[in-house]
Amino acid sequence: xxxxxxxxxxxxxxxxxxxxxxxxxxxxxxxxxxxxxxxxxxxxxxxxxxxxxxxxxxxxxxxxxxxxxxxxxxxxxxxxxxxxxxxxxxxxxxxxxxxxxxxxxxxxxxxxxxxxxxxxxxxxxxxxxxxxxxxxxxxxxxxxxxxxxxxxxxxxxxxxxxxxxxxxxxxxxxxxxxxxxxxxxxxxxxxxxxxxxxxxxxxxxxxxxxxxxxxxxxxxxxxxxxxxxxxxxxxxxxxxxxxxxxxxxxxxxxxxxxxxxx
Numbered sequence: 719x720x721x722x723x724x725x726x727x728x729x730x731x732x733x734x735x736x737x738x739x740x741x742x743x744x745x746x747x748x749x750x751x752x753x754x755x756x757x758x759x760x761x762x763x764x765x766x767x768x769x770x771x772x773x774x775x776x777x778x779x780x781x782x783x784x785x786x787x788x789x790x791x792x793x794x795x796x797x798x799x800x801x802x803x804x805x806x807x808x809x810x811x812x813x814x815x816x817x818x819x820x821x822x823x824x825x826x827x828x829x830x831x832x833x834x835x836x837x838x839x840x841x842x843x844x845x846x847x848x849x850x851x852x853x854x855x856x857x858x859x860x861x862x863x864x865x866x867x868x869x870x871x872x873x874x875x876x877x878x879x880x881x882x883x884x885x886x887x888x889x890x891x892x893x894x895x896x897x898x899x900x901x902x903x904x905x906x907x908x909x910x911x912x913x914x915x916x917x918x919x920x921x922x923x924x925x926x927x928x929x930x931x932x933x934x935x936x937x938x939x940x941x942x943x944x945x946x947x948x949x950x951x952x953x954x955x956x957x958x959x960x961x962x963x964x965x966x967x968x969x970x971x972x973x974x975x976x977x978x979x980x
Contacts, residue, residue, distance in 0.1 A: 720837055722746070722920040725844065726753045727881030728781065730904020731761030731814060733770060735914050738936040739903055740774045746918060746932075752833065754881045755781020755846035757826065758814035759794070760905055760954045762944040768822045780829035781846040781882070782853040786811065787818050788827030797853035800968035807966075809951055838921025840876035840894060847882040849873040856880060856899065858887035859973035867891040877927050879919065884908075884966070885974060886915050888929045898929045906961040908970075909977065912938045913961075 724743035729736050743751050753776050758764045764787075771778060780788075782795040794811040798804050818826075831852065833844040847854035848869065856866075870878055870891060877896040885908070886901030901907065901915035913933045920928045942958045953964040967975070 720749045720835060720921075722748045722918060723835070723837065724748045724751045725879050725898075725900040725917045725919060726751070726776070727886075727900045727902035727916065728756035728759065728783075728884065728904045729753065729767055730756060730759035730902065731764050731767060732904045732914070732936075732941060733761075733763065733766040734938075734941050735903040735934055735936040736767060736770050739914075739916050739932075739934050740770060740776070742932065742934060743916070743918070744774075748918065751776045752844055753778045754844055754879065754900060755779045755829075755852075756783040756881070756902075756904070757781075758783050758787055758810075758818065760810050760950070760957070761941060762948040762950060764814045764818045765822055768825065777833060778829050779833055779844055779846055780826065780831055780852075783811075783814075784826040784829055785852065787815055788823050788825075788829075790815065790823070795853055797847075797855060798966065798969060803966050803968050806951060806953060810954070813948070813950065834875070837877070837919060837927060839925055840921065840927055841874070842877045842879060842919065842927070843873055843875035844879050846880060848880055849878060853882060855883050855969055856897075857883055857971050857974055858885075858889070858899070859971045861889075861897075863889060863891055866897040867895060870895050870897065877919075879917070883969075886917065886931050894926050896927055896929070901931065903934065905957055905963075908963040908974075909961060911961045912959070
């Protein structure tokens, strides 16, 4: 019976953080490792991510980025509306598409939109944005408990684990019902710290699910240097080095924005 799993959010080409997270998860004795999508985005060398996933039997869900890269679409389907955010999103998408091999595009194309598993006695649904829309932004401050409870009920689960927003959070909805945003490995979460996050979900002795957010340190200076070598935007490098977002800020609701520097 599966009792403990690791859930990684968007990797965003950050293979160095992925290596550190896999190592940490293995040390914790998890039964399986899952990635909830968006292998590519801001970072360098997309193809370095895939051997780590395959060698460690990481089970993946298809995010919006993976669908776009896998099918060579025109953009990342990230869901941004601000012109500046879309400008930088296009730069990272064009770079990732150009540097992802044909074989790895086929892998991304083959991934399922969701995965379901039993964790202890509870049914867990793993997806990218939400089970109803791959690039839906579900924020802690704007997602009501009533809405999340209906989402869990409508999709026949006890818990839903998702990502896409780049900021971790969790909420207990009722007895043995949960929503968890697992965070992302690809970049810091706009808090002035350079670490990134993943989540361990564990079946408790009481039959519930416990979510533990795990900070991951990695060689962010090396990543920043490689980003510069690949001539990626200085804005992306600054986020890695400072822990503050320089792009994708317009999607943040007011409460989440007030937590950051901008």
